[in-house]
Every structure is written in C-alpha cells, then in structure tokens.
Amino acid sequence: MTSAASSTYLQERAGHKRGISEASGVASRYTDRSSVECSPDHFYSHARQSLRPLPQAPAASPPAKRHSPNHVRQETNRYSQHQQEDPLVSDKTRRPIPDGRLEKAHIHHAHSNPHSSAFVTPDFQELQKSSTGHLRALSKFAQSDQSEDFSITTPAPSVVGLHNRRQLKRTDSTARGKPQKGRGGDRNYGWAERNWMDKQRQFLQAYEYLCHIGEAKEWIEDVIHKPIPPIVQLEEALRDGVTLAEIVQAVYPQQRLRIFRHQKLQFRHSDNIALFFRFLEDVELPDLFRFELIDLYEKKNIPKVIYCIHALSWLLYRKGIVDFRIGNLVGQLEFDHHDLEQTQKGLDKAGVNMPSFAGMGASFGAEPEPPPEPEPVESEDDRVDRELREHEAIILDFQTQAKGALLRMKLGDRMAQLWDAETMLIDLQARIRGDWARQIIGYRLSMQRFAITLQSTVRGYLARSRGLKRERWWKSKEREVLALQSLARARRTRADIKNLKTQARREDSGIRIFQAAVRGALARREVCDQYEATREVEGVVEDIQSVVRGMLTRRDLRKQDLILAQHAWSVGELQAVIRGMLVRQNLQRKVRVLEQHGRSVALLQAAARALLERRIQSQLQGKLLSLSSLWTTLQAIIRGNGARTRFVQIKAELQHHSSTICHVQAYTRGAIAREECNALRLALFKQLPTIVQVQSQMRGSLLRRKVVQDQEALQAESAVITRLQSLGRGAIERQRVGGLLNQLDLAEAETVLLQGLIRAMFLRSQVGDVLAELESQEDTIIELQSATRASIVRSRYEEKKRFFKENMEKVVKIQSIVRAKIQGEAYKSLTNGKNPPVGTLKGFVHLLNDSDFDFDEEIEFERLRKTVVQHVRQNELADQYITQLDIKIALLVKNKITLDEVVKHQRHFGGHVGTLLPNSDMSSKDPFDLKALNKASRRKLEHYQELFFLLQTQPQYLARLFRRIREHATADKECERIKHLMMGLFGYAQKRREEYYLVKLIVRSLKEEVDNAHSMQDYLRSNAFWNRMFGAYIKSPRDRKFMRDVLGGIIKENFIDNRQLDLESDPMQIYLSAINNEELRTGKRSRRSPNVPREEAIRDPETRATFIHHMQDLRDITDQFFVCIEDLLHRMPFGVRFIAQQTHECLLARFQEEEPGYILQIVGQWMWKNYLQPALTEPEKYGVVDRGLTQEQKRNIGEVAKVLGQAASGKEFGGDNIYLQPLNTYIREAMYRFGEIWSHVISVPPAEEHYDIDEFNDLYAKTKPTLYIKMADIFSIHQLITTELPHVCPVQDDVLRDVIRELGSVKSNENELMSVSSNEISLTLNPKLHNAEDPDAEIKALFTETKRCVLYIIRVQAGTNLLDILVKPVTAEDIDRWETLVREELRTDGRKRVAYSEANTHVDISSLSYVDLKRIALENVLQLEDVGKLTRRNHYQDLLNAIAVDIRTKHRRRIQRQRELEGVRTTLARLNEQAVYLEQQLKTYNDYIEQAMVTLQSKKGKKRFIMPFTKQWDHERELQRTGRSFKFGSYKYSARNLADKGVLVHWKGYLERQWDRVDLTISSNEVGVFTIDGSSGNMMVPGANAQVPLDDLLQAQFNNTQFMDFFEGSLRVNVNLFLHLIMKKFYNE
Secondary structure: OHHHHHHHHHHOOOOOOOOOOHHHHHHHHHHOOOOOOOOHHHHHHHHHHHOOOOOOOOOOOOOOOOOOHHHHHHHHHHHHHHHHHOOOOOHHHEEEOOOOOEEEOOOOOOOOOHHHOOOOHHHHHHHHHOOOHHHHHHHHHHHOOOHHHHOOOOOOOEOOOOOOOEOOOOHHHHHOOOOOOOOOOOOOOOHHHHOHHHHHHHHHHHHHHHHHHHHHHHHHHHHHOOOOOOHHHHHHHOOOOHHHHHHHHHHOOOOOOOOOOOOOOOHHHHHHHHHHHHHHHHOOOOHHHOOOHHHHHOOOOHHHHHHHHHHHHHHHHHHOOOOOOOOOOOOOOOOOHHHHHHHHHHHHHHOOOOOOOOOHHHHOOOOOOOOOOOOOOOOHHHHHHHHHHHOHHHHHHHHHHHHHHHHHHHHHHHHHHHHHOHHHHHHHHHHHHHHHHHHHHHHHHHHHHHHHHHHHHHHHHHHHHHHHHHHHHHHHOHHHHHHHHHHHHHHHHHHHHHHHHHHHHHOHHHHHHHHHHHHHHHHHHHHHHHHHHHHHOHHHHHHHHHHHHHHHHHHHHHHHHHHHHHHHHHHHHHHHHHHHHHHHHHHHHHHHHHHHOHHHHHHHHHHHHHHHHHHHHHHHHHHHHHHHHHHHHHHHHHHHHHHHHHHHHHHHHHHHHHHHHHHHHHHHHHHHHHHHHHHHHHHHHHOHHHHHHHHHHHHHHHHHHHHHHHHHHHHHOHHHHHHHHHHHHHHHHHHHHHHHHHHHHHOHHHHHHHHHHHHHHHHHHHHHHHHHHHHHOHHHHHHHHHHHHHHHHHHHHHHHHHHHHHOHHHHHHHHHHHHHHHHHHHHHHHHHOOOOOHHHHHHOHHHHOEOHHHHHHHHHHHHHHHHHHHHHHHHHHHHHHHHHHHHHHHHHHOOOOOHHHHHHHHHHHOOOHHHOOOOHHHHHOOOOOOOOOOHHHHHHHHHHHHHHHHHHHOHHHHHHHHHHHHHOOOOHHHHHHHHHHHHHHOHHHOOHHHHHHHHHHHHHHHHHHHHHOOOHHHHHHOOOOHHHHHHHHOOOHHHHHHHHHHHHHHHHHHHHOOOOOOOOOOHHHHHHHHHHHHHHHHOOOOOOOOOOOHHHHOOOHHHHHHHHHHHHHHHHHHHHHHHHHHHOHHHOOHHHHHHHHHHHHHHHHHOOOOOHHHHHHHHHHHHHHHHHHHHHHOOOOOOOOOOOOOHHHHHHHHHHHHHHHHHHHOOOOOHHHHHHHHHHHHHHHHHHHHHHHHHHHOOOOOHHHHHOOOOOHHHHOOOOOEEEEEHHHHHHHHHHHHHOHHHHOOOOOOHHHHHHHHHOOHHHHHHHHOOOOOOEEEEEOOOOOOOOOOOOHHHHHHHHHHHHHHHHHHHHOOOOOHHHHHHOOOOHHHHHHHHHHHHHHHOOOOOOEOOOOOOOOOOOHHHOOHHHHHHHHHHHHHHHHHOOOOOOOOOOHHHHHHHHHHHHHHHHHHHHHHHHHHHHHHHHHHHHHHHHHHHHHHHHHHHHHHHHHHHHHOOOOOOOOOOOOOHHHHHHHHHHHHOOOOOOOEEEEEHHHHHHHOOEEEEOOOOHHHHHHOEEEEEEEEOOEEEEEEEEOOEEEEEEEEEEEHHHHHHHHHOOOOEEEEOOOOEEEEHHHHHHHHHHHHOOO
C-alpha cells in the first residue's frame, strides 16, 4: 500500500518519474543532458528539488475515464490522501456510497504528466529494477497477471454445511461488491476473470493435500518433539526415512535404533524406511494403509505415505500409545499460488489417485467429534456485531490506510515547511555545528592544556625528585667529593699554572702585542658602534638641530642685541667679575682633581678629547657639507627680502616724518636713558646683597651643571674606564703572580716532598684507624659478609629462576637453536670436513641403520616395479590389438574385408584389457619361493637366473646380438618384439641398477657399431638397433617431465593459445590465402590471378609483408626454444647426456682424421633427431601437452622443427628451401648456439660415480636384484640367444656358452616349466661363478667388518681419536653399556636393520663380549695396516673417514630411493591413464562393430512400426495428449538401453543398476538442432537438459573426439554411436 501510494504521489509531478522506473529514469536523464547538467552539483540540486512535496492542483471535474477494478486498494489510498491534503476540494464533491464510505471526485491535472493516473500492470513491471524493495515486490506481483493481488479481500467463507470448505467465489465479488456509481459500470473481463472457477477448482485438490501434509507435520513434531522441514519441503525430507525412524525411536525410547543419517540421499537410507515398516507390522497397521519402498524413496506415491501417517496416528491413538489426535487443518492454512501450482503439477505428473482422508477416524473406531450445535436466531445487533467481527480485518486495514494517509499528509506539510525554510535550517545547522565544533575544540584544547600542564607538573616533580635524590646522594658524598675535587683542582691548577708559566715565558712579547691589539680593537669597535649609531639618525637630527638652533640663535641674538645695547657697560663689568671668579674656582678645582688623578685623568682626557673632537669635527663637517649651500642661499634670500622691506618702509616713514622723528627721538632717548640709568643705579644699590647672592647661586648652578655634565661624560665612558682599570689591575696582578710563580719554581722540589710526606702521614693514620676498627669487629664482619653473600646468591638465584620461568618458551627456543646449530656444525663437519672427529660420527651413527620405513619403502618399490612391468605389457598387447582392430575396421569401411573377419578378430582378443595378464599367480604365490618345484625345474630356473644376470651385467653379449639384428635387416615387427623383450629384461629401467646397466648396454652397442663402421658415412647410414632401445629408454617419466618443462610453455603459449599464428613459408600458399580472404571479405571475385608462379606471388605487396611477418615469428619462436633449452639444460636426464658423451668419445677415437667440431655436430644432430625432435613434432605422445593438436598447429610446429633441424645439421638452407634462405644469418648464429649446448651436454661425470654402482656391487649386496618376467619372454630370449650364439659368444669357453649348454633346448624347457606359471615369475639374479669375484673382495670384507666393530666401540667408549679409544682399557661401565646396546639393538626381532648388516661376515657381534669385540677390531686394524689400507700416523682416521662417506652415501641412497619411488608411481599413474584410454578406445571399437552388425541386419526403407504399450508408444501418446509434438520427432530411451547400444558411457549421480529407472529423450523441433532431456519416471531430472547442434557432433567426429559431455559434465556419450543413432532416427540413414 505504501509503495503504491507513494509511487502514485510521485508521479503527479511532471518530469519526475521515479515511481515508474528509477534505473531507467536516471539513465534517461543523464543521457540527454549537457555536461553542466550532469555535474554533481546539478544532480544534487535536482535530487533535492525532486524530493519536495508536489503542488496540489485546483479542483476540477474529472474526465470520463474507465477504471480497472484491480486497483481498489490503490484508489482507496489516493482517496484518503487527496481528501486530507487538498483544501480546495469541498464537501460537496464527496457523496456517500452504498457501503457507507465517502467517494471523492477524482482530480485530474489537465496539463500534468499522463502517468499521474493509477498504475497499471506494465507500470509495475517497469519497477523491477528499482532500488526500493517494495517497488520490486509490486513488480513481481504485477508479473503474475492476477488482479486479486492488488485488492483487499475478505476471508473466504466456508460452504454451508461443510466446515472449513472454502466457497468458490470471485475476488471482485468479495472485495468490491456492487459496481459503484461514478466509476463506470465497465468491467475488465480478461482471461483470469473468465476462468476464475477453473483455477479455484484446479488447485483445490493441491490445497487439501497440502493441508493433510501440514496435519501430518504437526502430529510428527508432537511425537518426536523436534521441528521438521516446512510443509512444501516435507515430501523431499521424508525420502531418507530419518523422520520416520525417529517416530519409531520416540515410540520405543528404551531401544537404541541405528538410524543412518547423511546429507546426500543414498540407498542405505532404505534401512530407515525398513525400520518404519517393521514398526507398522508391530502395531498391526492394515495393509490397506501401508505404502511401498519405491513410493517414498523414488517419490512414486507420496500421498500414500501421508495417508499411511494419518492412519498410523489414528491407530496409535486408538491403542493409547499417544494421547492426542491428528488435527484437521483444511481451510485453516494459506499457501502461495506458486506452491499450489507446483504441488498440483507434481500430483498430475505422478498420476496417482488421491486417497480419501475423510472418515479415517471412524475406520479405526475413534470417537467422532461432537456435532455442531444448531445456530441460534440472530438479532439485528448480533448481526451487526457479527458483520463487524467478520469485516474486522478490512476495517482495521482501512483504518491503517487512513492513518497512513493522514500521517503522510502531515509529513508532506512538515516537509514543505522544512523545504521553505531550507536556507534558514542550513544556516541554523551550520551555526549549531560551528558552536558544537567550537565547544568540542575548546574542550579538547582545555584538555590538551590540562594534559600538558599535568605532564609538565609530573615531569617537574619527577625531575625535582630525581634532583633531590641526586642532591641528597651528593650531599652524603660531599666530603669525599670535596676532597676529590680539591685534589683534582689542585693537581689541575698546578699543571695549568706550570703550563701557563712556561708558555708565558716563551710568548711574553707576543702576549703583550696581542693584548695591545685586542685593546685597540675593542676601542675601535666601540668608536665604530657609536659612529654608526650616530650616523643612522644623522639626517633627521641634523635637520631638527639646524632648525632649532637657527630659531634659538636668532631669538637669542635679538635679545642679546637689545640687552647688550641697553646694559653693555654693566654687563661687561659683571661678566668680567663672574668670569674671573669662575675661572679661579675652576682652576683651583681642576688643580685639585688633576693632582688626585694625575696620570689616569690625563690619559682619559686625552682619549675623551680626541673622541669628542673627532665626533664634533665629523658632525660639523657633515652638517656644513650637507647644508652649507642651502642655508647660505636661504639666509641670503631672507635677509635680503627683510632688509629691503624694512629699508623701504623705514625710508618711506622717515621721508614722511623725518624732521619730527628726529626731534622726538632725540628727546626720548635722552630722557629714557637718564631715567633708566638713575633707576638702575638706585636698584643696584638697594639690591646689592641680593645681587651678590644671586650671582653666587648662578655660579653654583653653573658649576653643578658642569659637574653633572662631566659625570655624564664619565658615565658614558664607564666601560672604557672600567676596562682600562681592569687592564691595569690585571697587569699588576700578573706581575704579582709572576713573582709568586718564580718563587714556587725555585722551591718546587721541596714543596712536592713536603706535600707527599703530609699526605702519607694522613693516609697512614686513616688506614691504621680503619684496620684497628676492622680487627675489633672481625667476627661480626665475617658473619655479615657471609649473610650478605648468601642473600645475594639467593636473590640472584630467585631472580634467574623467575626470569627463566617467565621466558621458558624463549629459553627452550634458544636451546633448540643452540642444539640445532651444534648439530648442524657437526653434520657440516661430517659432510664437508676432511677428517670428522669421533664425537661427530658417534652422533650420526644411527643414520646407517635401516628403519622400518626404509624396509617398507624397499618392499613398496619392489611391488610397484612388478606392477609397472605388468601394466606395460598389458598396455603393449592392448595397443597392438587395437591397432590391428583399427586397421580391420578401416578395411571394413573400404569394403576390403567382411564384418565376420572383424568380429572374429574381436572375439580372439578376449575382452577387457585387465584380463590380458592376470596377476593371480603373483598375488597368491611367494615370488622368492621355488621350493614348490621339483629339483630339475628349480635347477632350470636357477640357470635362467644366471643367464639373465650375465646378459644384464655383461653388455657385450647383447651388443653383438643387436649388431647381428642390424646386419640381417630384421623386420620391424620382429625388432619391436625384441625391443620389448630387452626392456623387460632390464625392468624398463625403473631402478637405479637396471638403468645403469641399460645405459651401459646402449653405450656398448653403439661402440660395436662404431668399431665395425669403415667410414663416418657408413656409420651415419646404418640403422642400428640401439637407436630403438634408446627410443624406448627416453619414454620414462623423467624424460617426459624434462620435455614438458622445456617445450610445454613454448607450445602452449605460441601454438595452442595463439590461434592466429601462421608460419607458412611458401609464398604461393600465402598468395592464395590472401586471395581467399579478399573474396570472403568483399564477396567479389579477386582481380589477382591465382595461376601465377611463386616468383610473381612473392612480389605481391600483401604476400611479401605476410611472408616477412611469418619469417619474423618463426625466428622469434625458434629463439625461445634456444632460451628454454639453455636455461633447463642442467635438468636433462643423466642417461641421455652420458650416451651422447660416449658417442662423442667413440667417434673421436674411431675417426681421428675428422674434425672434433664436426664429430660434435654429428652427435648433436643425432640428439636432435632421436631425442628433441620427436617430442617437438608429436608433443601429445611425449606428455608435453594434454590434448591433441590441430593440423594447422602441427604444420606450424613442423616449420619450427624444420628451422631447428637445419641448424642442428650444421647446414644453411639451399635450393630445396629457397624461400627460407633469408634465415641463413640466423641459422649460422643458431649453429653456434647448438655447439655450445652440445658441449655442455657431454660434460658429465662417469656413470659409476653418478649411479654409485660398480661391476662388483651385486657381489656384496645382501638383497639380490630381482627380475619379473613372463615365462614366454624367458623362452623367447633363450631362443634368441641360442640362435645367434656363435656370434654372441665367439669364444668356446665363454661362461654364457656353459649356461646355455646347461639349460638345454628351448622346447623341452618350455614343456617342463610352463606348469610353474603361465604368466610372470620372479627371478633372483645370481652370478654364474662365485669364485670369479673381485680380487680385493677379502680385504673389502675385512674393512667392512672392521667398520662395523668400530661403530659399536665408539658408541660405548669415548676418546680424542680412534687409536686412543682402541687402546683404552675396558671398565665395568663400558661392559654395562655394551650389554645395554646389544639388548636394545642387536637382539631385536623387528625389521630394523643395523649398520653394515648386509655385509657377508662370519662374526656375530651380538654374541661377543665387549672385550672380544675390541680384540677383533684391533686385530682387523692391524691387518689392514699391514696391507696399507690404514696408518697410525693419523690415528687410523682413514677408517673414520670411510664411515663418514658411508653415512653420506646412505643419505643419498635414501633420497635416490625416494626419487625412484616417486618416478615409479608417476609411471604407474600414466600407465593407468593409458590403460583407461585404451579400454575406452577398445570399447568404442567394439560398440561400433556391434552397431555395424545391428545396422547390417536391419532392413532400410521399411515403415517404422511402434509396438503398442512400449516406452516409445507411451511417449508419443503423452506428447499428443499434452500437445507438445515435435516437428521432426522425439524418441525416448532408458539409460540402460542407450548404454547397451554403446551410446551412453557415463551418467554422474546414477549407478548402472539405476539406469533402468532413468530415461533420455532425444527430440528435434529445429533443423539440425537436437534436444536431450533426462527424466526419472514423470519427473524431470534437475539440470538434465541440453541443446546439441548437428554441426558440433560432426566437428567432434572430424576431430576424432571419442566422447562428449552434456548436462554440465554429468552425462558422457560416445560421439560416433550417438551420431549414428541420430542419423538413423532422424535422417533414416
């Protein structure tokens, strides 16, 4: 309601369509706007404006418009909203309608958005991309095309007389009632309204069924007291039977039932259902109510299961096992339309009859529910109350909508007010935020200041406390510190004074000069400072002074002129008197001062006068210089003007009154003069004492002013005077100190002696006092010292103990690191040191022992070797058979042979690959046990063991045989057979020993060929058999891994991933390809002629550019190959490099006239052709890539191989490859790089060093080599050797001839020994003559026995070297340790083998005493010393070095065994993969042959007849009934049928025994497109649907793809047979 109303509200404003589709609206707005309008600011303002309340339109008469009855709820909301929000709508526009509500006239905006009307279904569907969840929910409702989803309906009333049975009524009849006036009487009679009764009736059965499931669910939860899945999921949840078994467990709680629980449905879940069945039998539920296993497990009849649960509930209630009935929920539950629809579909597909749940309680004799009481007569008030209660939900909903509308109106008004006051609110918010921010910042600053103050206070307190502590400590040590300081200062002072005196005496004159210079510099600096300070304000001061002086001077001059003019004579006399008196006083004072300060004053006066004079002179000079011209000119002008003016005035007046003025002036002057003179005389006479006093006061004032001026002058020069005085005092003090120092220097010896005596006396006195005091308290001090030491030790111990406990993990880690470091250094000295000590060997003796793990690895390795040999032979036979079968099928297709011959060959094979070589004999019999044979047969097998030992260890025999095979030009088939025999003889080089002897055989064979070649060309032309052996040898896992590392990345990156790569080097092909591309691109015939020679084709610009590009790509890829082979050359298997090295040496020795470089190039060319080129051109066969390559990819690889082969051959491209000649420069560079590579290839150590094997290794080994070989192969090798015996053994007394002679004829042995085993047998290889052993065998055995004895001796006793241990006497402790060692190690019954236990010695160490053991060891050591194996000079260190070498070798042997074991496992895994591939290929051929037989037996052209009541007949009937007929047909098969036809290979999730119950339907409704559907009964399998174009099938057949996967990899079919089935059914072929 809210979403719809709000959407309608938003739609009423033009240009704002958020209610229609937010995503589309935003996209459309931003698509058509300018860059300015798309800015973030514009978007923000537009969004803010769009959120404002929309303006209300004025009331208007609504236009005639038909309203859909589907939006009653929406109209109600809009009615409420407009009624409250629009003040222009008067009450007259509202009128009552029949149901008591007010209907408001619809308001329509004449110029508003047309979308402002009520939403229709398309509008809601546009909301599916809205970001508002409610709008998306409305869109989902609109997509369901149901009108009642948007209406307010009342609860459906029940049918009269049937409780909880809903009436079938229209939604609009319940919700809308009668058509309302003003809305039009039109009604939308759509499909949904016309079929409302069918829809209600259709889902009625599903609704009642779901209600019954809900009843069963509630009853089960009450029984088992735990929740179970919801109603719509209960059918699937009941399939595993866990819930049913839990019902049984709840009824029988005293029994513990075994309930199988697993997330995935398995057949073991049927055990749970069986428990429920047994429970039904126990409670004696009638069979009528029971269900079958498949009804539940395979969902054949789930309603029967629910029916059974209902019956069980009534039965248990009747028997009193449970005390509650099952409920009745029909009409009380509500379900989604989707759930009802899915349930109804499931019921329709199942095709089962719905059981009757009514009256089930009566069937079990349960008491019926009491009938309902008759309804009382209803009054009007009761009727009103009842109707109000019935319509309570509607009324509440309406009230809720009205309240919501009122609330939205209030919210709209509030939002309008807020938007109108937006600026003020923003300003208020900003002010509040600012005030709040200022308060926060102020609080933070105050807290920061408080924290800083607190921190400073704390730091101050801490500093003061530390200072107080330090001060108290220093005060406590004050006396000692003072004494120490005084001594130190005295000593330092004496030393400094002595140094100063010495330096002063040396530099006396210089010091004086320096002092004078300093004083002068200081004085000059002061003068300069004063000068600079004065000069800074010189201009301003001079201006002011000049003005003031001028004014004062002029005023004084005027006054003085007047006074002087009046009192000239008196003043003159007075001045004379005063000046005389002042001069006399000044002279007297100055005389006294001068007498007091004689010399100093003179100097000061001189300096002051000089300074003042210079300053005055400089000031006057500067002023005069700066203003002289200006003032002179100004004064002259002023005086001139004044004088001229006065002169003119006076002249004028005088001229006018000249006579009168003269008379007046004369009289006046006379009178005034007489009066003034008389008055002055009288006044002076009267004031004579006062004048005298005034004169004295004036003289005193002038004198005081003069004194003050002098004091100020002296004060200004106080620094200079003070410095001068200090200099004077310093000079006087230096003179006094100098005299004192001179006296001290004269008495230095006596002073030092006196000081020493005094200090010695003081020290002796103090020491005597201390010693006396210590002696008096000696006992106390000793006790105190012991207690203190004990306390210190205990505290340190406790502290260390606590520290170790706190850091125990670190201590353990440090200890482990230290031990690891010690152990590592010891192991390093063992492995890298020349002479490891005895202790090191003692710590690593255990490495020589063979543990149970080593023994198990040996057993596992032997077992895997045997399995590998068996699998190799199985795969070889299967490959041979499949190759022949492929040839016969090809001949059959070409009508060369008949089908009967193919079937005959097929039946001759015998079926499965695994049955070729059954392993029953090897698994049931002991391969090492020959006691079951008679004496003659066992003797024959022993001779065969000797024969094969000779053939393995003596390569000259087989090398001669290989040469005879080459000379006889043996057929390829026979050569392949011999190759497999030889590889089986050497166990396919799976073990280190067999690989060593196989490599030796190949090397000896090539040496035979080289020695018998007359020239290098003869050798190169020969087709030696050892090349075949080399080809079989390099197919091992290590070679495959090397090839994958070298070539895998290059081929994947450049050929597989780069599908656009084209390395075509033929210009003609490039030219034709360009023409084809042009015609495909333009659709027109090319103007270029295709019939041109290559010379003209290469001149074409496009062809030439493409050709150059191809050459560049070819060169780049070739260079990548060189980079990879150079980087990974060290990983190349040793056997290949050793064979190349021996080939190079043999050719050098045989053809010495040839150049060494040419021979190296021959060896490299052989390696390229036989080792690298096959893996490059056929990468899928050598495991370089995991899938087959296309023809285009193979052609590109061939071009690269051509370039590399040309470089490996050492020749440039010639006339046969004229268009590759541009690469000759690169070929020359590649030839040089190949030469470097071949040089590194042949740089390998001897094979004996690498494999750690020599020719006498088998003679000393405790575990003899074993050989797993077929009896037929034994006889074949015997026959082969016997046939070529004269050439294999040219010498008559050869050991091999003796063995062959003792074996006899091959045929007799075959008849005699075939009864032993028809397949494989294990032979232990032994040499023919035991006496023909190593001449040093006795010494080696003695040396081994000595090492074994020494190992136990050094474990019992210790010493610096071996000689020390051997001569050390035996103690009782040594005997005890020896007995313990014997008891723990030497007499154990386990499989652990101790060091050197495989040595063939006659000494039983476990039975010897330790004394005897040392005696035997000493005797052996002396014997070895006599023969020169040991020496006493190095304390028999050679023996310890030999033991160390054995320890290192043992470790390398373990690593080698692990590598061999890993290699064997890898080989076995690849063989298993190959066996699976061969088996699938064989099955494909067999299926093809069987299908060919069926095809030949069927008659084509006959009209297809479908047997009635078959699966296909039912399928077509079902298609016709449902109206789903396919245009080109549809065929339904069971999975078992398709599997029998060979089409179906695998279906994940279904076992083969389940294939009878699943079907596959192949249909076609479009040309060339087929649909595959999987189903189980009438239910479709989830995800089992696939569209298969015919082009994909034909392409897969063209690519030789055997199988194709469908259903997301779950279904696998045979491509050929599936295509054959489609052709047969849909194309009648």
